[in-house]
Amino acid sequence: KHVYCEKPMTHTIEESRDVVNEWKSSGLVLQVGVQSTSSPVWTMANEMIKAGQLGKIVQFQTEAYRNGRAGMSRHNVITAEMTPANIDWRRWLGVDEGLAPEMAFDRATYGQWRCYWPFSMGMFGDLFVHRITGILKATGLRNPGRVVGGGGIFLEYDDRDVPDVGSLIADFHEGVQGVVSSTMVAEELKLEHVIRGHHGALLFHKPCYLNGSRASFEFVPERPQVTLDNEPKRKTYEATVDHDINSMHFLNFIDAIRNGKPNSVNNDPVLGAAAVMMVNLAIRSYREGKVFH
Secondary structure, three states, X not given: OOEEEOOOOOOOHHHHHHHHHHXXXXXXXXXXXXXXXXXXXXXXXXXXXXXXXXXXXXXXXEOOOOOOOOOOOOOOOOOOOOOOOOOOHHHHHOOOOOOOOOOOOOHHHHHOHHHOOOOOOHHHHHHHHHHHHHHHHHHOOOOOOEEEEEXXXXXXXXXXXOOOEEEEEEEEOOOEEEEEEEEOOOOOOOOOEEEEEOOEEEEEOHHHHOOOOEEEEEEEEOOHHHHOXXXXXXXXXXXXXXXXXXXXXXXXXXXXXXXXXXXXXOOOHHHHHHHXXXXXXXXXXXXXXXXXX
């Protein structure tokens, strides 16, 4: 069957490889649900990069800052109806599938599962994947050569496993570094969403990630003393689609099925697997204290 898959595409790198292999051999359509990839801005940016307008790409940065009174992932309401009588706890855990160990029923874990490693990838998988996927689509990059992750629980001292401050750095064989950094406890001053090249940079505005019909980004040239070119000027590029981005993403999925073109989806499994690899290695680096190559 054709599949529309929530992000992140898989929980592990090994699973993502299996999905890619099955997809390639099936001839069927699989769309990963990072809806923002259906905004034209990423393809527009990719065309500019391939045309050499930015010169050699050397770095990108992005973020997913948040802050709320309830705390990271504590916004889900825990209700009295959440009981073993109403919930198939063993199936929810995935014990028979080897997804989690058997454990006593816990209402907080069920209601606020994003706080715990057996069921969640924290901000890395929940939020960073949204940001990373669009940037990877724009740059054409996929799998990194080296990844390190850092952070910690620096404010929310409850029983959570996942950090409230986190960062990852990914170095690619193409000679590009990716930086993703956020806190879940402060958000007023954020990193900007940027792709940097030797001759100029692309600055992506927030609507590039939101569910609207318009998005935009800026080309910011390096000074002419470096580029030896006075022609490039700072310029804003806008993209408008017929519907909101969520609808466009589903329409792209349906069109790929109707036309029999699995590779025409805006977030195919290869791109989905690349995002999984980045965040998965960053999590392992954070938890194991290692750099992964």
